[in-house]
Amino acid sequence: MTSMSPDRDAYRRPTRPTMRDVAALAGVGIKTVSRVVNREDNVSPEMEARVRDAAEKLGYRPNLTASHLRRGDGRTATIGLLLEDVANPFSAAVLRAVENVSSARGVQVLIASLDEDPARERELARTLIDRQVDGLIIAPTGRDQSYLIGEQRAGTPIVFVDREPRLIEADAVVSTNHEGALTAVEHLTLRGHRRIAYLGDAPSIMTAKQRFEGYLRALENVGGELVPELVHHDVGTVDAAYAATTRLLGATDPPTALFASQNLVTIGATKGLHRFGRQSEVALVGFDDFSLADILKPGISVVAQEPTEMGRLAARLLFARLDGDGTPAQTHLIPTRLIERGSGELPPG
Amino acid sequence: MTSMSPDRDAYRRPTRPTMRDVAALAGVGIKTVSRVVNREDNVSPEMEARVRDAAEKLGYRPNLTASHLRRGDGRTATIGLLLEDVANPFSAAVLRAVENVSSARGVQVLIASLDEDPARERELARTLIDRQVDGLIIAPTGRDQSYLIGEQRAGTPIVFVDREPRLIEADAVVSTNHEGALTAVEHLTLRGHRRIAYLGDAPSIMTAKQRFEGYLRALENVGGELVPELVHHDVGTVDAAYAATTRLLGATDPPTALFASQNLVTIGATKGLHRFGRQSEVALVGFDDFSLADILKPGISVVAQEPTEMGRLAARLLFARLDGDGTPAQTHLIPTRLIERGSGELPPG
DNA sequence: CTGAAAGCGCTTACAG
DNA sequence: CTGAAAGCGCTTACAG
Numbered sequence: 001m002t003s004m005s006p007d008r009d010a011y012r013r014p015t016r017p018t019m020r021d022v023a024a025l026a027g028v029g030i031k032t033v034s035r036v037v038n039r040e041d042n043v044s045p046e047m048e049a050r051v052r053d054a055a056e057k058l059g060y061r062p063n064l065t066a067s068h069l070r071r072g073d074g075r076t077a078t079i080g081l082l083l084e085d086v087a088n089p090f091s092a093a094v095l096r097a098v099e100n101v102s103s104a105r106g107v108q109v110l111i112a113s114l115d116e117d118p119a120r121e122r123e124l125a126r127t128l129i130d131r132q133v134d135g136l137i138i139a140p141t142g143r144d145q146s147y148l149i150g151e152q153r154a155g156t157p158i159v160f161v162d163r164e165p166r167l168i169e170a171d172a173v174v175s176t177n178h179e180g181a182l183t184a185v186e187h188l189t190l191r192g193h194r195r196i197a198y199l200g201d202a203p204s205i206m207t208a209k210q211r212f213e214g215y216l217r218a219l220e221n222v223g224g225e226l227v228p229e230l231v232h233h234d235v236g237t238v239d240a241a242y243a244a245t246t247r248l249l250g251a252t253d254p255p256t257a258l259f260a261s262q263n264l265v266t267i268g269a270t271k272g273l274h275r276f277g278r279q280s281e282v283a284l285v286g287f288d289d290f291s292l293a294d295i296l297k298p299g300i301s302v303v304a305q306e307p308t309e310m311g312r313l314a315a316r317l318l319f320a321r322l323d324g325d326g327t328p329a330q331t332h333l334i335p336t337r338l339i340e341r342g343s344g345e346l347p348p349g
Numbered sequence: 350m351t352s353m354s355p356d357r358d359a360y361r362r363p364t365r366p367t368m369r370d371v372a373a374l375a376g377v378g379i380k381t382v383s384r385v386v387n388r389e390d391n392v393s394p395e396m397e398a399r400v401r402d403a404a405e406k407l408g409y410r411p412n413l414t415a416s417h418l419r420r421g422d423g424r425t426a427t428i429g430l431l432l433e434d435v436a437n438p439f440s441a442a443v444l445r446a447v448e449n450v451s452s453a454r455g456v457q458v459l460i461a462s463l464d465e466d467p468a469r470e471r472e473l474a475r476t477l478i479d480r481q482v483d484g485l486i487i488a489p490t491g492r493d494q495s496y497l498i499g500e501q502r503a504g505t506p507i508v509f510v511d512r513e514p515r516l517i518e519a520d521a522v523v524s525t526n527h528e529g530a531l532t533a534v535e536h537l538t539l540r541g542h543r544r545i546a547y548l549g550d551a552p553s554i555m556t557a558k559q560r561f562e563g564y565l566r567a568l569e570n571v572g573g574e575l576v577p578e579l580v581h582h583d584v585g586t587v588d589a590a591y592a593a594t595t596r597l598l599g600a601t602d603p604p605t606a607l608f609a610s611q612n613l614v615t616i617g618a619t620k621g622l623h624r625f626g627r628q629s630e631v632a633l634v635g636f637d638d639f640s641l642a643d644i645l646k647p648g649i650s651v652v653a654q655e656p657t658e659m660g661r662l663a664a665r666l667l668f669a670r671l672d673g674d675g676t677p678a679q680t681h682l683i684p685t686r687l688i689e690r691g692s693g694e695l696p697p698g
Numbered sequence: 699c700t701g702a703a704a705g706c707g708c709t710t711a712c713a714g
Numbered sequence: 715c716t717g718a719a720a721g722c723g724c725t726t727a728c729a730g
Contacts, residue, residue, distance in 0.1 A: 016503045018707055029717035034709065042715055059499045065425065065481045066418055066707035070722045076414065078459070078480075087445035089438070096436035099462060108459050108480065110427070113448060131427075131457065132414045150408045154365045267641065274644050292616065292641045295623050367723055378701035383725065391699055415723035419706045 017058035026054035037062050068132070078108045079318065080128030082121065082138040084162075085113045090263055090288055090307050091139070094161060097311025098137060105319060107134070116205070116236075118142030129156055135318045139163050143204065145170075157321035161314040163206055164331060171321070172331040173314045177207050177287075180303040180336030181214025184285040185259050187301070187338060189222045192348045193257040193283060197230040197248050199241055199269055200261030208233075211261040211287055230255050241268025242275070249276050256348040257283035263290045270300060270343075283346040287336075294341055301344025303336045310334050366407035375403035386411050417481070427457045428667065429477030431470065431487040433511075434462045439612055439637055439656050440488070443510060446660025447486060454668060456483070465554070465585075467491030478505055484667045488512050492553065494519075506670035510663040512555055513680060520670070521680040522663045526556050526636075529652040529685030530563025533634040534608050536650070536687060538571045541697045542606040542632060546579040546597050548590055548618055549610030557582075560610040560636055579604050590617025591624070598625050605697040606632035612639045619649060619692075632695040636685075643690055650693025652685045659683050 019037070023030040028047060035043045036051040043051075054060075068076045081098055083091040095111060102109050110133060112124045121141050128136060129151050136148075139162040146167040152158050158165075160172035188196050198215050201208035212233075216226065229251065232244040241260065245268065248255055258273075260266035266286025273279040280298060289304035313332060338344075368386070372379040377396060384392045385400040392400075403409075417425045430447055432440040444460060451458050459482060461473045470490050477485060478500050485497075488511040495516040501507050507514075509521035537545050547564050550557035561582075565575065578600065581593040590609065594617065597604055607622075609615035615635030622628040629647060638653035662681060687693075 020707080023717095030707095031709085031717050032715090035716090038709090044715060047715080059503065061475070061479050061500075061503075063418075063481060063707050064476075064479045065414055066722090067709070068722095069412075069415055069418060069724090070707080070709040072710075072722095074722090085445070086435070086448065087438075087441045089436075089441075092436045092438075092441045095460075096434065096462065099435065099460070103461065108461065108476070110457050111444075111448070111460050112452065112457065113445065126410070127413075127457065130410050130413045132412060151410075154408065270641070271644055290641075291639070292619070292645070295620055296641070296644060297646055369723080372701095379723095380701050380725085381699090384700090387725090393699060396699080412723050415706090416725070417706095418708090419723080419725040421706095421726075423706085 026050045080133040080136045093307035094311035097308045098315045101315035159318045177210035178214040181211035184303045185218030188257045195255045196257045197255035201236040238268040241265040245272025260286040263288040285344040299341025375399045429482040429485045442656035443660035446657045447664045450664035508667045526559035527563040530560035533652045534567030537606045544604045545606045546604040550585040587617040590614040594621025609635040612637040634693040648690025
């Protein structure tokens with residue numbers, strides 16, 4: 001005999017031993033090997049020893065993919081996680097929390113970044129479902145997730161994180177975006193600021209829109225009016241925020257305070273302020289906390305989110321569905337928390 | 350007829366339509382459905398239309414898991430990625446780079462964090478391989494990866510990233526740890542520092558050991574001697590580094606400079622220096638760059654790594670193996686780069 | 699251009 | 715306690 005499973009010599013990938021090979025070497029039926037591999041009862045110690053020896057000798061490893069295909073529940077012990085950008089600290093914290101909950105259950109996580117591309121969102125969601133993930137956690141980027149209704153009905157639970165579902169009913173875990181932004185900007189108006197600039201993502205992104213509306217509400221509450229020159233939408237990166245801040249500071253009538261609607265934007269704004277030495281003159285409150293915000297001079301005041309808590313809850317909700325939870329879908333609001341560190345407490349010019 | 354694939358009504362998961370269901374509805378053979386789904390040639394437009402209609406009507410989605418099982422090459426278009434902690438910015442950057450290369454090839458990424466737990470490393474590596482990943486990229490935590498030799502021989506290519514393989518020959522992509530640390534500490538000795546503290550991970554971690562050796566070499570080069578009180582091993586988190594820095598600063602004969610051997614440690618040391626207002630007196634050079642290091646006062650000088658480049662190269666090497674590359678395994682050294690920002694240029698007290 | 703039969707590696711459902 | 719047969723959803727290898 002020259003090789004196991006001889007028919008497969010033509011394939012590029014070297015042959016791996018199968019249960020059949022182990023059974024043949026041990027001189028037992030394939031079902032007995034299956035029993036030993038799966039630690040089922042009703043195997044004599046002698047049989048078990050023979051099977052284990054043979055498996056060891058061949059370097060046998062079970063093919064989980066084949067096993068899942070045949071198993072009754074159709075489960076693969078894999079979930080999919082679609083986030084904006086896994087390299088963003090917020091997304092990375094969500095990912096890590098989801099991983100922790102999943103790994104405690106022996107479930108693996110397939111991840112992908114969407115980069116604000118709705119076409120990519122649909123394609124990746126479909127691909128993951130076609131790969132038989134047991135469930136999906138998604139921070140959607142498009143304005144319509146109705147394409148997931150069929151999958152949901154077909155039994156794949158879907159949980160939204162960070163951003164709410166649109167045109168589909170599903171569990172969701174999101175920050176109190178409107179209230180958080182309102183709190184942040186009120187913190188500035190309370191100190192007398194009226195010329196408060198807004199820096200944030202395109203309002204097509206729901207969270208950005210909600211935060212912008214919180215900003216508007218805070219202005220309204222003090223009878224302030226929207227000053228178009230102070231509003232910068234489509235600012236979603238460190239560089240864009242830096243550039244926008246530079247422009248704002250160079251204007252004839254610059255703002256006395258900035259509200260930055262997400263972590264990268266806050267960092268870019270901070271860099272802009274430092275670049276022109278204005279960090280102790282122009283106030284700044286950011287949405288979402290970030291590393292070292294407390295060490296800068298002044299410290300950066302933020303409305304902090306709870307990405308770890310959000311990821312953990314999203315994963316728990318998903319597994320609850322997989323465990324049979326049939327209660328109506330619900331949106332879970334995770335409160336934000338104002339952290340005063342100095343930059344948000346600076347008085348107007 | 351009340352349901353498709355009637356035998357499966359007993360299972361918890363609602364039934365999904367299969368190729369058989371589509372074939373039955375379209376009134377064609379299952380192989381014709383397979384041809385249409387896989388966009389093979391030799392299908393009449395009429396047949397194709399009937400199949401597409403039926404698939405659409407049923408909401409049919411192909412089961413990629415079953416497809417992979419039967420396909421000749423045994424590939425699943427999935428790779429595994431095992432990193433220290435996906436929430437660490439270094440790991441997150443590696444992950445994102447691997448994802449970019451993979452997604453361009455239509456390959457999905459299964460990720461997991463190892464948390465410096467060798468048992469977890471072995472278990473997760475095995476699990477991923479049992480799930481039929483096409484290849485594995487790993488930043489190992491244990492001191493022995495010989496357990497992977499069998500898998501490697503059986504055809505699963507393995508590429509190491511950040512940390513070199515031990516007791517197995519495989520491709521690797523690592524930073525010039527020794528040289529980088531040497532450069533960092535020489536940068537300090539050149540300015541006259543002799544009492545230079547070391548803060549870093551347990552030397553059982555190869556990269557930490559190499560960086561520590563670079564530190565030692567730099568001291569030797571100026572005839573300096575190792576001062577045990579200045580060496581803090583087993584410092585791997587922000588909090589631990591903060592605590593160690595606090596102790597160092599409170600000593601009767603404190604160091605004039607610090608070398609921090611990774612990003613979290615540098616951040617913790619920075620916090621410690623700021624806490625006691627010593628950031629402009631005690632010099633600091635960190636290994637691995639981090640966000641906002643340039644905005645702090647003084648800016649934090651670092652020896653920067655290239656996590657994005659490392660992840661990209663690791664993924665490319667893996668796919669080259671999958672494409673048949675049979676050249677000997679090689680370790681690729683990615684140079685580090687000293688960035689002067691102020692903290693590393695402070696003179697000795 | 700089309701489809702029936704066999705099989706991927708495993709588990710289920712039985713029979714002994 | 716053990717194992718032969720059938721089948722998970724699909725593709726391969728053929729035959730027409």
